[in-house]
Amino acid sequence: MTAFTGARLDRAGDTRRRDAAWVAAQLADPAARAVVAGTDGVRMTGDRLAVVPLAEPRAAAPPVLLGLDDHGPLFAVDEDVPLPGPAAPPPIAAGAGRGEPARVPEPAADDRPVGLRDAVVVLPQEEGGLVAYAAALLNWHRRHRFCAACGALSEVAEAGLVRICPRCGTEHHPRTDPVVIMVVTDGERLLLGRQAIWPPRRYSALAGFVEPGESLEEAVRREVLEESGIEIEPPRYVASQPWPFPASLMLGFRARWRAGTPEPEEGEIQDVRWFTRDEVAAAAAVDGDPWSAPEAPGDEHGSLLLPPRLAIARRLVEGWLANSDD
Numbered sequence: 592m593t594a595f596t597g598a599r600l601d602r603a604g605d606t607r608r609r610d611a612a613w614v615a616a617q618l619a620d621p622a623a624r625a626v627v628a629g630t631d632g633v634r635m636t637g638d639r640l641a642v643v644p645l646a647e648p649r650a651a652a653p654p655v656l657l658g659l660d661d662h663g664p665l666f667a668v669d670e671d672v673p674l675p676g677p678a679a680p681p682p683i684a685a686g687a688g689r690g691e692p693a694r695v696p697e698p699a700a701d702d703r704p705v706g707l708r709d710a711v712v713v714l715p716q717e718e719g720g721l722v723a724y725a726a727a728l729l730n731w732h733r734r735h736r737f738c739a740a741c742g743a744l745s746e747v748a749e750a751g752l753v754r755i756c757p758r759c760g761t762e763h764h765p766r767t768d769p770v771v772i773m774v775v776t777d778g779e780r781l782l783l784g785r786q787a788i789w790p791p792r793r794y795s796a797l798a799g800f801v802e803p804g805e806s807l808e809e810a811v812r813r814e815v816l817e818e819s820g821i822e823i824e825p826p827r828y829v830a831s832q833p834w835p836f837p838a839s840l841m842l843g844f845r846a847r848w849r850a851g852t853p854e855p856e857e858g859e860i861q862d863v864r865w866f867t868r869d870e871v872a873a874a875a876a877v878d879g880d881p882w883s884a885p886e887a888p889g890d891e892h893g894s895l896l897l898p899p900r901l902a903i904a905r906r907l908v909e910g911w912l913a914n915s916d917d
Contacts, residue, residue, distance in 0.1 A: 593832040594711045594901035598720030600658040600665060608656070608749040617656060617750070618645070622663030625654060626725045629671040631704035632684040633722050640710075640718040641702040655728055655751025657721070667725035667751075672733055675744070680733045682837045683707065683726040707835060711901065723833040728752075730837035731765045739763065766838055771810045772798035773844040774907045775823055781871055781911055782853060783895075784818060784863035792896040794866070796904040798841070811844045819863040821851040829910060832903035843903050845911065870895055872912055 607613050617623060623645035627634040634641040634648075645654060645666055654666040673680050684706045695712050696705045707726055711719045728751060738745050738756035745754040745763060754763040774796045775782040783794035799814035801807060811826040826846035834841050853863045874895040898904040 593830070593903050593906055594719055595723035595833045595835060596720050597716035598657075598724050599717050600660040600721075602658040603656065603750075604752065608752060614656070614750045617659075617664040618654070618666075620664050623666060624662065624664070625666040625668045626657065626721060627668045627670050628683050628722075628725055628729055629669060629704060630673075630681050630684055631671075632706040633704065633710055633726065634670075634702050635696060635705045635710055635714075636702040637698070638696070638713040640714060640721060643702075652732060653747050653751070655732065655747070657724055657728070665721075667729055669729045669733065672729075675736060682730050682733070683835070685836050720833075723835045726835040727767070727833065727838040728765060730835065734837070735763060735766065768839045769801040769807070769810075770798055770834070770839045770841050771801060771807055771814060771844060772796050772841050772904060772907065773811050773815060773826060773846055774904075774911055775815055775819075775821060775846050775848055776911055777848040777865070779868050780865040781868070781908065782815075782819060782821060782848070782863065782865055783908075784855070784860050786859055787861040790896060792894065793898070794862075794864075794895060795898040795902075796843075796907050797860075797863070798904075801842075807842055807844070811846060815846065816851075817856055818860050819851075820854045820856050822849040823847060824849050829907060830903060832906075841903050843907050845907065866895060868912065871897070871908060875909060875912060 624642045625645045625648055626640060626642060627648045648668045648670055650668045650670065651672040652669045654668045657665045657667050659665065684704070685708055694709050696709050707722060710722055714722065735754060736744060738759060738761055740761045741756060741759045743756050743758035745756045748755045752765065784797050785794045797815055797818050799810065801810040808826055812823055815821050815823050823846040826844040829843040829845055831843060832841040853865065855861060855863050874897045897908055
């Protein structure tokens with residue numbers, strides 16, 4: 592399984608959330624617990640997610656119900672959401688910066704905040720899924736406190752899955768931004784690209800946001816053409832991965848080359864080129880780290896450095912390696 596997936600709980604996304612008495616009973620349940628997150632990250636104890644009694648954390652905003660598990664109600668609490676102001680509120684901390692390797696969290700005797708990318712290096716699969724869910728929901732509440740229709744301060748409803756404007760009545764639902772991510776092959780070669788902010792030698796799958804009025808397949812074709820100048824055959828869906836930075840859903844595809852020579856077409860793409868199956872297999876055999884890649888030398892002409900194993904990009908690459916018919 593890919594990182595940030597695997598949460599096991601009943602999200603209670605039905606009429607129960609619209610029952611005020613039922614929601615009040617969950618909040619008052621002695622078994623109610625909370626995942627605590629804030630600007631510095633998600634709270635962890637050792638290498639595990641810190642799940643605490645709901646009454647324990649000091650919440651800066653109403654707790655939001657994630658759902659129910661075998662132990663009772665489970666909430667997410669934002670411990671330091673900033674007051675409304677002229678600047679955009681910071682997201683729940685990502686940890687390692689974009690393009691930087693994630694780090695194994697430092698040992699600590701007490702619970703402490705850990706960035707999301709760093710936390711998922713050591714968290715069990717199920718807890719990594721909870722982190723993605725909690726962070727995405729809390730980030731949405733941080734960034735969508737005001738009604739997009741009339742500008743009034745909206746109110747939390749349905750235990751955190753909806754915000755309602757008291758002025759115009761508009762209902763706002765959590766935002767998820769779809770992103771297509773894809774590998775292109777001509778049979779024995781794989782097309783990969785790199786951004787300038789990445790470590791030297793790092794290449795990965797091409798990716799981009801789905802635009803309004805566009806199907807996923809159309810987005811794949813457009814992004815590949817825009818980023819590499821390559822035309823492709825109809826793409827095939829492979830898998831997906833939540834990406835809580837702040838709230839994307841990565842939708843993975845594989846496609847066959849139709850025409851064109853790879854050339855970087857967009858400013859953020861520094862290079863795009865073909866790699867042989869032998870080159871990709873050698874890189875996959877050397878890089879055994881689940882998230883951080885080994886330190887790369889300054890020479891960009893060294894061997895290929897693949898995306899980390901916990902990212903869906905790596906799953907797409909290794910899926911191609913395992914499939915000799917594609």
